Amino acid sequence: MTTIQSRRKLIVIVLLCIAVAGALLRHFAAQGSMLRDIGTLLMLLWLPIVGNIIGWLIGRLRRPPAPEPPTFGGPETFAPHVWVELTLRSTSVPSEDVPAAIGEHRCALVVGNDGFTARWFVRPGETVRRGQPHAVQIEFLAPALAMPRFQRDAAFRMLVGGAFIADGKVRELTGQPQPVGPT
The missing domain is CATH 1.10.287 (Helix Hairpins)
Structure with missing residues (x-):
C-alpha cells in the first residue's frame, strides 16, 4: 500500500x-x-x-482488459516491405564495435519527425558490420502509415532505445536487392 x-x-x-x-x-x-x-x-x-x-x-469492478497492442508475428511471418541501404554508425568504444547479432532486430525508422516501428533480420551466415553499407529487408508494423514516407531514395535514421544507431536510404519497395556501395 x-x-x-x-x-x-x-x-x-x-x-x-x-x-x-x-x-x-x-x-x-x-x-x-x-x-x-x-x-x-x-x-x-x-x-x-x-x-x-x-x-x-x-x-x-472488473473492467475489460485493454486490447493488446499490435505486434509482429514470429520470424516465419516476416514479410518485407522495403529493401534499404543501411549503415550502422560507428561506436565511440572500440570494444562495442562488433557486427550486428544474428536474429531479429526491432527499431523505429525516423523520417523527419515521424517514427515508424519496424524490424529487420540478420540471417545466419550474414555479417552486418558498423560503418559499411548493407542491403537489408525491413518490415513495418503499420505499413499503411509508413509506406507513403518510405518511397525510393527516402533517407531515414534508425532509432533503438534512445539513440540513433544507423542511417539508411530506401532502395526498392518489396523487390530484389540492389547492389550496395558508396553513393
Missing part, C-alpha cells in the same frame, strides 16, 4: 469515527439543543467520503 493510499484510509476511518460520534451525540442530546445541531454537523462530515467509497467500488 502506498503512502497516499494509507493516508486516505486513515482519513476515511477518522471521518467515520467522527460521524459515529456525531450520531451518538445527536441521539442522546435534547431536541432543539445546540449539542444536537453539532451532532448533525459531525454526521455531515461523512458525506464527502461517500463519493470516495463509490469511486473505490467502481474501480474494483
Whole structure:
C-alpha cells in the first residue's frame, strides 16, 4: 500500500469515527439543543467520503482488459516491405564495435519527425558490420502509415532505445536487392 493510499484510509476511518460520534451525540442530546445541531454537523462530515467509497467500488469492478497492442508475428511471418541501404554508425568504444547479432532486430525508422516501428533480420551466415553499407529487408508494423514516407531514395535514421544507431536510404519497395556501395 502506498503512502497516499494509507493516508486516505486513515482519513476515511477518522471521518467515520467522527460521524459515529456525531450520531451518538445527536441521539442522546435534547431536541432543539445546540449539542444536537453539532451532532448533525459531525454526521455531515461523512458525506464527502461517500463519493470516495463509490469511486473505490467502481474501480474494483472488473473492467475489460485493454486490447493488446499490435505486434509482429514470429520470424516465419516476416514479410518485407522495403529493401534499404543501411549503415550502422560507428561506436565511440572500440570494444562495442562488433557486427550486428544474428536474429531479429526491432527499431523505429525516423523520417523527419515521424517514427515508424519496424524490424529487420540478420540471417545466419550474414555479417552486418558498423560503418559499411548493407542491403537489408525491413518490415513495418503499420505499413499503411509508413509506406507513403518510405518511397525510393527516402533517407531515414534508425532509432533503438534512445539513440540513433544507423542511417539508411530506401532502395526498392518489396523487390530484389540492389547492389550496395558508396553513393
